[in-house]
Amino acid sequence: MRNLFVILLSFIWVQQIRALTSPWSWDCKNERCVKTEIKQGQEDKAISLEACELICPKETGLWPKPTGIVKLSNFLVPINPNQIEINSKRTGILTSQAAKLFKEDIASRVPTARDSSNGRPLSITIFHTEPDVDKLTLETDESYHLVVKSDMGGKIEVTITSPNFFGSRHGLETLGQLIIYDDLRNQLRIPIEANVTDKPAFPYRGILLDTARNYISVDVIKRTLNAMAASKLNTFHWHITDSHSFPYVSKSRPELSQYGAYSPNKVYSQKDIEEITEFARVRGVRVMPEFDAPAHVGEGWQKTGYVVCLNAQPWSTFCVEPPCGQFDVTQDGLYDALEDIYGDMKDQFDVDIFHMGGDEVKFTCWNETKSIVEWMSKKGWGRTEEDFLKLWNYFQQNAEDRLYKKFGKKVPIIMWTSGLTKKEHIAKYLPKDKYIIQIWTTENDPQIQDLLDGGYKVILSNYDALYLDCGFSGWVTDGNNWCSPYIGWQKVYDNHPRKIAGSQVNQVLGSEAALWTEQVDSSSVDSRLWPRAAAMAETLWTNPTTSWREAESRFLVHRQRLVRKGIGADALEPEWCLQNENECPIKKL
Known part of the structure; x- marks a missing residue:
């Protein structure tokens, strides 16, 4: 009976490993991702390579590296690519077009055979303090401030504040890098909290x-x-x-x-x-x-x-x-x-x-x-x-x-x-x-x-x-x-x-x-x-x-x-x- 029980546990573990699509996890050790075999009972803690690459480095996995404040939660949650809502205040047609490109890019990352409908809704609000700037010059302020948080109902709320379209577009680019495809679980995931303040050094x-x-x-x-x-x-x-x-x-x-x-x-x-x-x-x-x-x-x-x-x-x-x-x-x-x-x-x-x-x-x-x-x-x-x-x-x-x-x-x-x-x-x-x-x-x-x-x-x-x-x-x-x-x-x-x-x-x-x-x-x-x-x-x-x-x-x-x-x-x-x-x-x- 004991042997049967051990075999059953092993079978369940193998099924869990199969559900994760890979026997490998990447653990963050000394600010780098280390490949590790997933141990029995540790399936929930397994981290995909792309997730580890985002949250493990000291300077985060963003490119180019932001110049200001960067705070990311190590806890990633799934999102539903079919429930991305983008609201723009004092923006304009360029922001609407960039938002459309963002949604298309996120949706394209999920294999067509995968169902991501069990993820959380993502609500993005973009706000411009100088809404009439729609032409890039050598004096254009391309800075942005990006905040990610979860509301009481489980929705992921994102706020991008920038002087103009050019800053908010960079903010959307950074947000896209914060959303990773977890190939262990076949899900799109995002840090439950993030705060990024950023601007370029050269115009x-x-x-x-x-x-x-x-x-x-x-x-x-x-x-x-x-x-x-x-x-x-x-x-x-x-x-x-x-x-x-x-x-x-x-x-x-x-x-x-x-x-x-x-x-x-x-x-x-x-x-x-x-x-x-x-x-x-x-x-x-x-x-x-x-x-x-x-x-x-x-x-x-x-x-x-x-x-x-x-x-x-x-x-x-x-x-x-x-x-x-x-x-x-x-x-x-x-x-x-x-x-x-x-x-x-x-x-x-x-x-x-x-x-x-x-x-x-x-x-x-x-x-x-x-x-x-x-x-x-x-x-x-x-x-x-x-x-x-x-x-x-x-x-x-x-x-x-x-x-x-x-x-x-x-x-x-x-x-x-x-x-x-x-x-x-x-x-x-x-x-x-x-x-x-x-x-x-x-x-x-x-x-x-x-x-x-x-x-x-x-x-x-x-x-x-x-x-x-x-x-x-x-x-x-x-x-x-x-x-x-x-x-x-x-x-x-x-x-x-x-x-x-x-x-x-x-x-x-x-x-x-x-x-x-x-x-x-x-x-x-x-x-x-x-x-x-x-x-x-x-x-x-x-x-x-x-x-x-x-x-x-x-x-x-x-x-x-x-x-x-x-x-x-x-x-x-x-x-x-x-x-x-x-x-x-x-x-x-």
């Missing part, structure tokens, strides 16, 4: 995507925006034209894309742009176009007479990569064309800042163009570097005037570091009250300190840490591409603005990870950008004082979130490392 947190070297589909751009929203990045820098192709369909100058696109199907129509910008706005992201000039122009301009050195050979004499092309800045009609394009972009993108490119101008091209040299001679200019800087400035002043005319105000202009931004030239040509300088050279470039000392606001895109196309084969030669080696997420994470700018870090608006697409197309954007760009996202949001080591376990979890959202984010380690936290990095000596 500009961006991704640059080049869609001219190779065309990138609208669907892939939308996936990029989804991943940006999940990581609380807020600026999509769209490098939409270059010498290789002109896929942007300008309302005023449609012939440029007709002649310059790779094919009639590889263009961004007015409808595409409207769809992308609105898709981004609902996710808290501004879409900022770049019209790079006076270099990086070519295809599409063949019939205008405004481009010289088009596909000139040997190309290395006239440009940094084939095909060459540079504006003939002496042509008056060029500025009418630019004004039209600026006006089209202003109407379509409606941004508070504009990127005018301005890098990699080759004076050799202008110097070997007879009509340009003759025009300069009539002005009394020679052919020295200083003279060609004057010519470049002539273009910049005319382009700037046309931009201001179309925007109806002096909108801040972003320019890449270049010959114009050198210490001896910049104050003369690019005054600090008009221009923001985006740094693409290395973190040790002396020009960075010169810019900071000159009082300029800067954006960091130093290629040694933030060019995510680096580390692949050469395409204009053998060997590796020019900015090799490959940049791991650890280096991206440790690229702190504070480390680069020191006491002048307040002049750093933020950073931007760049994906140039000479060797990338729609099939590879996800894996090149993600999850590495999300490492930068935490650096910019949190301004951490610790290294990547302290973030590693949470970063693996966030990579899983991105994959769940349909992003083809690269694997970083074997899944064993995710399930055996802190066992893979080499121990510090």
Whole structure:
């Protein structure tokens, strides 16, 4: 009889284990999750890996790590995804759209065969203290305060308070991370109590995507925006034209894309742009176009007479990569064309800042163009570097005037570091009250300190840490591409603005990870950008004082979130490392 009783108990225990779907629990020990076999009689205390990853780390499992108060209960309760109610006070249409996306995301996490109707109702109230803010600027307050509690009837009540939509959207993103899928019990669960106060350390947190070297589909751009929203990045820098192709369909100058696109199907129509910008706005992201000039122009301009050195050979004499092309800045009609394009972009993108490119101008091209040299001679200019800087400035002043005319105000202009931004030239040509300088050279470039000392606001895109196309084969030669080696997420994470700018870090608006697409197309954007760009996202949001080591376990979890959202984010380690936290990095000596 005793043996029968033991067998019966064992049978019941096995059934309970089967009900939990796995014999493994993850226990929180020394602030890390440790895989442990579920013992008989301890089934109720079993914790799923995703639940442990949320509540066990000292800094919680949220990404990016919040900058203010974070208090989470260790007790998680089930919720019913079919009973999520969102009430918004003094908000607007953007908040309603973001709330709809939130509900869809939560519902998508439950396998269709599972019944989650036994969970608690979830009631969310969103309140804005500055309800009329619906456009992101460099001054927008993106802070939020999130509170989770249970009422007397068992309903889970959530309150998100923020100055505006952009803060509350971040609050919803954090709330989504607080809701985990417990695969031991097949339930969505949330901490019964939570309190999070949060705001970003830097106002500009961006991704640059080049869609001219190779065309990138609208669907892939939308996936990029989804991943940006999940990581609380807020600026999509769209490098939409270059010498290789002109896929942007300008309302005023449609012939440029007709002649310059790779094919009639590889263009961004007015409808595409409207769809992308609105898709981004609902996710808290501004879409900022770049019209790079006076270099990086070519295809599409063949019939205008405004481009010289088009596909000139040997190309290395006239440009940094084939095909060459540079504006003939002496042509008056060029500025009418630019004004039209600026006006089209202003109407379509409606941004508070504009990127005018301005890098990699080759004076050799202008110097070997007879009509340009003759025009300069009539002005009394020679052919020295200083003279060609004057010519470049002539273009910049005319382009700037046309931009201001179309925007109806002096909108801040972003320019890449270049010959114009050198210490001896910049104050003369690019005054600090008009221009923001985006740094693409290395973190040790002396020009960075010169810019900071000159009082300029800067954006960091130093290629040694933030060019995510680096580390692949050469395409204009053998060997590796020019900015090799490959940049791991650890280096991206440790690229702190504070480390680069020191006491002048307040002049750093933020950073931007760049994906140039000479060797990338729609099939590879996800894996090149993600999850590495999300490492930068935490650096910019949190301004951490610790290294990547302290973030590693949470970063693996966030990579899983991105994959769940349909992003083809690269694997970083074997899944064993995710399930055996802190066992893979080499121990510090």
